[in-house]
Amino acid sequence: MSAKADIEALEAAIGQSIVGQQEVIRRLLIGLLANGNLLIEGLPGLAKTRAIKAMARHLEADFSRIQFTPDLLPSDVTGSDVYHQGDSGPVFRFSPGPLFANLVLADEINRAPAKVQSALLEAMEERQVTVSGTSHRLPELFMVLATQNPIEQEGTYPLPEAQLDRFLMKVLIDYPAVADEVSVIRLVRSEEQAAQQPEQLANETIKVAQQAIFAARREIAALHVAEPVEQYIAELVNATRHPAALSPELERWIELGASPRASLALDRCGRAHAWLNGRDYLDPQDVQAVAPDVLRHRIGLSFAAQGEGVDTEAVIAQLLAVVALP
Incomplete structure (x- = not known):
């Protein structure tokens, strides 16, 4: 079976457990294929954790x-050196923490203090963990999927900009439609x-091999990207840094522009989006499709925007409207 067929089977299997959130499922797959980490935000009960666990199950x-x-400690996440008394004398051995897995669900990540959140930075960017001066490599297939609640801020610690920038995309989950809720x-x-019938559950779960993910990534890496599309990506990100040249509204609304990581993320996510839609080239429409997820956590809004009730979704829509297509 081809890599494309394997990924389609994975998407269909996840879709059997998650109703009315097809775009969220597609974003999970894009993050997996683009080898990035995702921040998933939504109100309680909207299947954030369920979607991630469904992908892991298949x-x-x-x-x-x-x-x-x-009260979480960094060592609770990364692991620590543990004292052992052996025949040859005492020795410290590294005991890996829960971070040493292929898919790591960081549930309600904004409830942990800065020290714990910073323990994820090296893992998310360099795919390794350093404990007591020794670096330990993480698995080749590694992905952090973090969730957070956007409204309950008491007892939470907002993620610093440096950590937010390490998330490939920020995915929003909204309420399902009435018909979808009936299906739920x-x-x-x-x-x-x-x-109540465990024997039926034994045969219902399909499993997609890790090699299918790596094969898909190789195909995505080989996608053709024309120079005008590369220029479009750079101009779109540059518009967040110098909005005055395009629109007085954007100049008033944007205080902090996106970093070069945004350009890299638009390229990677755009190619994964194109591949999932059966194209062997990156189209500007692919870039526009993933732009909100890539940019919404990388743009800092001004006090004027907040006072006018303008959110990042409106700012990104305006950006896509004023930056000329190739």
């Missing part, structure tokens, strides 16, 4: 979940019924 990969709390009720009822 991959031949190790999965770990870290429930972030105010039926789905959960059927799962409760199936749980």
Whole structure:
């Protein structure tokens, strides 16, 4: 079976567990194929954790979940050196923490203090963890999927800009439509019924091998990107830094522009989006499709924008409207 067929099977399998969130599923796959980390934001009960666990269940990969709390320590995430008394004398051995998995769910990441959040920075960027001066490599397939609640701010620690920039995309989850919510009720009822018959569950889970992910990544890396599209990506990101040349509204609304990581993310996510849609080249429409997810956590809004009730979604829409297509 081809890599494309494997990924389509994975998407279909996740879709059987998640109703009405097809765009979220597609963004999870883009993050997986683009070899990046995702920040998923939504109100409680909108299937953030369920979507991530569904993807992990259908991959031949190790999965770990870290429930972030105010009393968590960095060593609870990364692991630590543990004292052992052996025949040849005492020795310290590294005991890996839950970060040493293929898919790591950082649940409610903004509930942990800055020290714990900073423990993720090296892992997310360099795919390694340094403990007591020794670096330990993480698995080749490694992805942090962090969730946070956008409204409950008491007892939370906002993510610093440096950490936000290391997330490839910030994905928003909204309420499902009424028809989808009816399907959710039926789905959960059927799962409760199936749980009473474990023999039926044994054969229902498909598993996609890690090699299919690596094969898909090789195909995505080989996609053709024309020079005008590269120029469009650079101009789109540059517009966040120098908005005055394009629009007086953008100049008033944007205080902090996106870093070069945004350009790299638009290229990587755009190519993954094009590949998932059956194209062997990057189209400007692919860039526009992933731009909100790539830019919404990398643009700093001014006090004027906040006072006018303008959010990042409106700013990004304006950017896409004023930056000329190639």
